[in-house]
Amino acid sequence: xxxxxxxVVSGIVVGSIYALSALGFVxxxxxxxxxxxxxxxxxxxxxxxxxxxxxxxxxxxxxxxPASMLATFFLAMSVERVFxxxxxxxxxxxxxxxxxxxxxxxxxxxxLTPFGAENFSFPPFLxxxxxxxAGVSISWTQLVGVVTTFxxxxxxxxxxxxxxxxxxxxxxxxxxxxxxxIGISVPRVFGLAWxxxxxxxxxxxxxxxNITGLNFDTLHAFGIVVFPVVxxxxxxxxxxxxxxGIIMGLIxxxxxxxxxxxxxxxxxxEVMPYIVLLVILLFKPHGLFGIHEIERV
Amino acid sequence: MSANRWLAxxxxxxxYREEQRIFFTSLDRTAMALFILGLFLxxxxxxxxxxYMLVIDNILIAVIAVMGLNLVTGFAGLISIGHAAFVGVGxxxxxxxxxxxxxxxFLLSHAWPVMILAAGAMGAFFGAIxxxxxxxxxxxxxxxxxxxxxxxxxxxxxxxxxxxxxxxxAVGRVFWLTGEVSRSAHYIFWYYAILVLIVLVGxxxxxxxxxxxxxxxxxxxxNDRAADAMxxxxxxxxxxxxxxxxxxxxxxxxLHAYLYRGVGVESFTLHHSINYLAMAIVGGLGTLPGSFMxxxxxxxxxxxxxxxxxxxxxHLAFAANLATALKPLSFGLVIVLxxxxxxxxIANWWRxxxxxxxxxxxxx
Numbered sequence: 001x002x003x004x005x006x007x008v009v010s011g012i013v014v015g016s017i018y019a020l021s022a023l024g025f026v027x028x029x030x031x032x033x034x035x036x037x038x039x040x041x042x043x044x045x046x047x048x049x050x051x052x053x054x055x056x057x058x059x060x061x062x063x064x065x066p067a068s069m070l071a072t073f074f075l076a077m078s079v080e081r082v083f084x085x086x087x088x089x090x091x092x093x094x095x096x097x098x099x100x101x102x103x104x105x106x107x108x109x110x111x112l113t114p115f116g117a118e119n120f121s122f123p124p125f126l127x128x129x130x131x132x133x134a135g136v137s138i139s140w141t142q143l144v145g146v147v148t149t150f151x152x153x154x155x156x157x158x159x160x161x162x163x164x165x166x167x168x169x170x171x172x173x174x175x176x177x178x179x180x181x182i183g184i185s186v187p188r189v190f191g192l193a194w195x196x197x198x199x200x201x202x203x204x205x206x207x208x209x210n211i212t213g214l215n216f217d218t219l220h221a222f223g224i225v226v227f228p229v230v231x232x233x234x235x236x237x238x239x240x241x242x243x244x245g246i247i248m249g250l251i252x253x254x255x256x257x258x259x260x261x262x263x264x265x266x267x268x269x270e271v272m273p274y275i276v277l278l279v280i281l282l283f284k285p286h287g288l289f290g291i292h293e294i295e296r297v
Numbered sequence: 298m299s300a301n302r303w304l305a306x307x308x309x310x311x312x313y314r315e316e317q318r319i320f321f322t323s324l325d326r327t328a329m330a331l332f333i334l335g336l337f338l339x340x341x342x343x344x345x346x347x348x349y350m351l352v353i354d355n356i357l358i359a360v361i362a363v364m365g366l367n368l369v370t371g372f373a374g375l376i377s378i379g380h381a382a383f384v385g386v387g388x389x390x391x392x393x394x395x396x397x398x399x400x401x402x403f404l405l406s407h408a409w410p411v412m413i414l415a416a417g418a419m420g421a422f423f424g425a426i427x428x429x430x431x432x433x434x435x436x437x438x439x440x441x442x443x444x445x446x447x448x449x450x451x452x453x454x455x456x457x458x459x460x461x462x463x464x465x466x467a468v469g470r471v472f473w474l475t476g477e478v479s480r481s482a483h484y485i486f487w488y489y490a491i492l493v494l495i496v497l498v499g500x501x502x503x504x505x506x507x508x509x510x511x512x513x514x515x516x517x518x519x520n521d522r523a524a525d526a527m528x529x530x531x532x533x534x535x536x537x538x539x540x541x542x543x544x545x546x547x548x549x550x551x552l553h554a555y556l557y558r559g560v561g562v563e564s565f566t567l568h569h570s571i572n573y574l575a576m577a578i579v580g581g582l583g584t585l586p587g588s589f590m591x592x593x594x595x596x597x598x599x600x601x602x603x604x605x606x607x608x609x610x611x612h613l614a615f616a617a618n619l620a621t622a623l624k625p626l627s628f629g630l631v632i633v634l635x636x637x638x639x640x641x642x643i644a645n646w647w648r649x650x651x652x653x654x655x656x657x658x659x660x661x
Contacts, residue, residue, distance in 0.1 A: 086637055101632035
């Protein structure tokens with residue numbers, strides 16, 4: 001039984017990271033209908049900037065973490081300004097391909113730095129003995145990661161519910177023309193959505209980097225794993241991203257905990273989210289919380 | 298009928314039938330015939346060696362695959378991020394046959410055209426299955442459904458013993474009328490085999506787009522509700538577009554298996570799917586000439602960049618990182634620049650150049 005609870009705990013840890021990664025993804029989709037395939041690269045660059053500031057520049061992590069979030073905030077904003085702003089109104093395939101191109105470019109830029117080839121790990125700044133409770137253990141980094149994730153998600157929720165900027169962003173995602181007519185600058189909202197996504201990507205990168213270590217392949221794989229999560233939750237729902245993130249984390253942990261090693265299976269954790277995704281798409285084509293669009297000729 | 302049958306400087310169509318012809322003037326027809334003849338004859342005069350022949354064969358295989366992708370993504374407007382998986386299905390059809398019956402089985406070495414068709418049929422089958430969600434899904438949700446097919450394919454190949462866990466499965470040499478195709482003639486033999494297939498497939502696709510089934514695809518892309526109201530079946534059309542793309546991909550995969558005499562999962566990853574998409578876009582989505590120009594351009598770029606990075610890593614000691622970074626950097630830049638400045642691809646340059654020559658000395 002404690003094995004089961006151990007899986008639940010690690011599922012929630014993984015799931016909350018998924019939720020945080022998916023959040024940035026949903027932010028961009030919600031406001032500008034762009035599917036950002038380069039999200040994993042933003043996560044990776046956030047993690048690398050945090051590492052560079054903490055270890056190479058010797059800045060304490062509680063300052064370098066927000067600083068890297070600020071850096072990716074501006075990085076994502078300038079990416080939107082330079083590449084995506086021209087493509088407003090172009091067909092979806094062009095926009096998707098531009099983000100694929102961006103992914104390649106960011107990959108290339110990261111390969112230029114030492115992070116492309118080598119593995120790094122953060123110096124431990126928390127107690128290394130895990131917390132044990134009734135046979136279930138969770139390490140301090142994981143605990144702090146989960147707490148950080150949920151407090152960030154709470155901040156984002158507050159931002160969208162209460163602040164003027166957040167409300168104007170929701171207005172744009174609801175109806176661009178109506179938002180324009182009451183004086184909201186739609187391009188600026190697009191830029192801001194990208195910037196916020198960059199910010200949450202850096203946060204996710206920092207948390208992942210602390211838990212699993214810095215390896216470029218693992219980090220940018222998060223940009224792909226996030227797809228099943230956002231589809232399960234519905235592409236345009238923040239609540240959906242959180243719920244689906246946790247569900248996917250649990251599914252993945254249970255799959256690799258109970259299926260691997262039986263019937264000659266291995267690595268099921270990698271593939272299970274996609275199988276679940278396909279099944280869900282057949283029954284609920286717009287995910288759990290996605291808005292069903294009404295189309296007219 | 299226009300008075301000048303060699304050069305038409307404008308549209309003189311008096312019936313829909315005339316507008317639907319493959320070649321508008323006899324000059325077009327002659328030029329195409331000479332071009333195809335040239336493609337068949339040049340290896341007799343120029344010897345490029347096995348290394349470059351392999352590159353050329355690779356480009357031709359990519360042309361077949363991209364033609365399929367162009368049908369589903371360019372003409373039917375359904376984004377597929379799993380095309381390499383369909384190519385892989387074709388290749389693994391050959392590989393599993395080789396694994397069950399031995400790599401030098403009679404059917405595999407003598408009846409290879411049948412095997413290639415069978416691989417195409419397998420690709421079409423999987424294409425139709427993956428296309429099934431298209432009955433309900435649209436746009437991005439569908440794109441991600443194809444992405445998950447890609448991931449599931451990679452996992453299956455990597456973890457199943459039957460597929461040698463993604464390691465290479467050998468495929469034997471083939472026989473031709475003159476006996477076994479020898480090592481030195483291997484690449485030139487497959488050049489001709491693939492070329493014949495491309496000419497067939499190219500005309501088949503061109504003809505398909507003239508029939509109601511091809512025009513159906515375009516109607517569904519432009520507005521599927523309107524197409525529904527006009528009496529087409531958008532769901533079926535989408536499934537059938539995926540099946541067609543799967544067929545061409547399967548054929549390309551079988552050719553890949555025969556050309557390399559082996560199949561490994563590392564040639565059919567997500568990275569390759571993205572590569573095919575890039576080829577289709579750089580060539581020009583929704584155009585037939587684009588399916589030829591895109592693979593040519595991207596593969597040439599790849600080759601140049603590879604040489605440049607080899608040179609960089611051997612001459613500049615500090616640039617070891619630069620060599621690995623060059624490929625993704627240039628690839629990404631090409632895609633982004635094309636989409637920003639020439640979203641209609643190289644095929645559009647070709648169109649502009651052609652109409653300039655045709656109308657000369659007038660501007661329009």
